[in-house]
Amino acid sequence: MILIIYAHPYPQHSHANKRMIELARTLENVEVRSLYELYPDFNIDVAAEQEAVSRADLIIWQHPMQWYGVTPLLKLWIDKVLSHGWAYGHGGTALHGKSVMWAVTTGGGENHFNIGSHPGFDVLCQPLQATALYCGLNWLPPCAVHYTFVCDDETLQAQARHYKQRLLEWQEAQHG
Numbered sequence: 001m002i003l004i005i006y007a008h009p010y011p012q013h014s015h016a017n018k019r020m021i022e023l024a025r026t027l028e029n030v031e032v033r034s035l036y037e038l039y040p041d042f043n044i045d046v047a048a049e050q051e052a053v054s055r056a057d058l059i060i061w062q063h064p065m066q067w068y069g070v071t072p073l074l075k076l077w078i079d080k081v082l083s084h085g086w087a088y089g090h091g092g093t094a095l096h097g098k099s100v101m102w103a104v105t106t107g108g109g110e111n112h113f114n115i116g117s118h119p120g121f122d123v124l125c126q127p128l129q130a131t132a133l134y135c136g137l138n139w140l141p142p143c144a145v146h147y148t149f150v151c152d153d154e155t156l157q158a159q160a161r162h163y164k165q166r167l168l169e170w171q172e173a174q175h176g
């Protein structure tokens with residue numbers, strides 16, 4: 001099962017993520033948990049989230065980039081759900097053998113990430129990748145959709161198709 005942990009603060013105003021979610025939903029064995037709709041008060045049901053994660057083979061952290069990082073509710077989800085004794089630490093093996101993919105949309109393009117002493121998009125993977133590896137997850141190459149500020153509908157739709165294809169290929173590889 002592919003579990004999409006979807007953390008868009010304003011899903012009804014989305015252009016890029018909305019298309020990606022719509023197409024991903026057309027695949028079998030894909031479950032979407034829209035965190036901002038499930039928990040508008042930020043009161044995450046940790047047991048329900050851990051139960052969903054337990055059933056997943058691939059977890060996807062999907063969100064629009066905000067200030068070079070994850071959205072606040074996704075950060076809280078990571079803090080609460082990946083708990084000691086469950087995701088890491090003594091007896092914390094719940095995530096071992098599962099995979100995770102970061103699916104992120106960004107308003108900016110390549111130049112947007114080429115500022116500061118640690119330029120480039122790839123360095124932004126570090127906190128999530130390190131978290132994943134710390135918990136025994138297998139880190140897959142991210143799916144990043146850039147330039148959402150300038151992309152037309154057709155381009156965004158093509159990006160969403162590419163996303164769906166990535167998920168489909170992952171599913172096929174599991175069965176092969």
Ligand SMILES: Cc1cc2nc3c(=O)[nH]c(=O)nc-3n(C[C@H](O)[C@H](O)[C@H](O)COP(=O)(O)O)c2cc1C
Nearest residue numbers: 014015016017064065066067068105106107108148
């Ligand atoms: C508070 C806030 C911070 C943002 N920070 C960034 C950023 O650091 N880098 C970037 O490329 N885009 C940034 N954006 C733009 C969003 O990533 C972009 O609007 C989103 O990916 C588009 O996806 P959507 O159509 O699904 O909303 C930011 C947007 C908001 C509202």
